[in-house]
Amino acid sequence: MLVGDMVRLLAVDRENLPKFLGWVNDPEVTQFLMVDPPLGMEQEEAWFEGLRDREAMIFTIETKEGEVIGNCGLEKISWKDRKATLGIMIGSKAHWDKGYGTDAVRTLLRLCFDELNMMRVCLICDRSNVRAQHAYEKCGFQQEGLMRAYRYKNGAYIDEVLMSIIRPDWLELQRKI
Amino acid sequence: MIKGKHIGIRPLQSDDAWILFKWFNDPKVTDGLGIREPRVSISLEEEMEIVQDKIGKRTVRPFLVQDLDLDVPAGLAELTHIDVKNASAKVFLVIGEPELFTDGFFHESLETVINVAFQTMNLHRLEVRVPAYNERLIRLYTSSGFELEGKLRHDHFRHGTYVDSIVLSKIRGSGEMS
Numbered sequence: 001m002l003v004g005d006m007v008r009l010l011a012v013d014r015e016n017l018p019k020f021l022g023w024v025n026d027p028e029v030t031q032f033l034m035v036d037p038p039l040g041m042e043q044e045e046a047w048f049e050g051l052r053d054r055e056a057m058i059f060t061i062e063t064k065e066g067e068v069i070g071n072c073g074l075e076k077i078s079w080k081d082r083k084a085t086l087g088i089m090i091g092s093k094a095h096w097d098k099g100y101g102t103d104a105v106r107t108l109l110r111l112c113f114d115e116l117n118m119m120r121v122c123l124i125c126d127r128s129n130v131r132a133q134h135a136y137e138k139c140g141f142q143q144e145g146l147m148r149a150y151r152y153k154n155g156a157y158i159d160e161v162l163m164s165i166i167r168p169d170w171l172e173l174q175r176k177i
Numbered sequence: 178m179i180k181g182k183h184i185g186i187r188p189l190q191s192d193d194a195w196i197l198f199k200w201f202n203d204p205k206v207t208d209g210l211g212i213r214e215p216r217v218s219i220s221l222e223e224e225m226e227i228v229q230d231k232i233g234k235r236t237v238r239p240f241l242v243q244d245l246d247l248d249v250p251a252g253l254a255e256l257t258h259i260d261v262k263n264a265s266a267k268v269f270l271v272i273g274e275p276e277l278f279t280d281g282f283f284h285e286s287l288e289t290v291i292n293v294a295f296q297t298m299n300l301h302r303l304e305v306r307v308p309a310y311n312e313r314l315i316r317l318y319t320s321s322g323f324e325l326e327g328k329l330r331h332d333h334f335r336h337g338t339y340v341d342s343i344v345l346s347k348i349r350g351s352g353e354m355s
Contacts, residue, residue, distance in 0.1 A: 079261030079262065079264075079299075080261070080298060080299050081299070082299065116262060117262075117263075117264070
């Protein structure tokens with residue numbers, strides 16, 4: 001278990017899946033996410049079964065009160081290059097805009113840099129998702145590129161912002177705190 | 178093939194089992210290695226299984242050392258126990274042809290493996306176990322920047338008595354070379 005200021009990150013349990021399924025099928029939750037609903041329970045289970053075979057570390061996000069509010073994690077971990085791609089979903093709308101996501105991202109970054117010795121963590125984010133970009137910047141991410149017409153969603157091609165934080169950025173941030 | 182001046186290393190292939198079979202049945206080769214397995218001889222079939230197993234494992238990178246001047250296989254160089262999170266591995270280097278086993282030949286082979294480990298695989302720590310009585314090997318590892326780390330007392334039984342092994346390690350960026 002990883003402990004942040006507001007959240008705890010736990011290994012994904014099979015019993016979390018119905019909740020996750022509800023979120024990934026909620027258009028409001030997935031408006032900016034790289035998931036393509038509709039998804040069924042068997043697909044969700046297949047995703048869960050596949051986790052152990054991938055270079056990935058996925059966690060359930062729980063508040064300190066024990067409420068499951070989302071998930072987050074690292075995908076495409078390359079140990080040789082010491083890098084990974086970060087992803088997060090706060091599924092519980094009651095917990096939006098309250099700093100839970102930011103705390104979860106910071107907790108993941110602490111894992112990446114202090115425990116896994118990563119050199120680089122990157123993510124992509126919809127260009128129109130300015131709220132998320134702002135939150136990632138607060139955590140130390142910098143925008144490093146714009147990927148035009150990167151994915152197709154709701155009848156249109158959309159641009160994606162590429163963001164990253166590298167080890168020197170993280171160490172600099174820690175020095176300032 | 179990754180080439181140095183006189184030696185090259187290339188990934189071990191299934192076809193190489195026969196040459197390992199020859200080397201690991203030669204007491205001149207195996208005597209000073211501090212092998213712990215209760216094996217005095219190895220069959221070709223066993224050797225083939227071992228090679229297959231190594232090639233399929235993500236925690237092992239086996240290489241065949243080639244003598245570039247004579248164009249013959251000369252030894253086995255392995256990184257084993259590869260731990261990607263902590264960026265560490267163990268080194269196992271054997272020159273299988275005793276008449277080719279000069280200090281210079283071993284040194285160049287070892288430097289090539291160290292280079293692959295640090296510059297290509299991005300590893301941080303290399304460890305090796307050498308039998309305490311094999312002063313030549315200890316000297317050779319030390320001259321490539323390996324440092325003495327500890328002694329495994331009586332860690333194997335040989336020629337009628339328990340003998341010690343020495344553990345040496347090399348940390349990337351410390352010491353001279355590489």
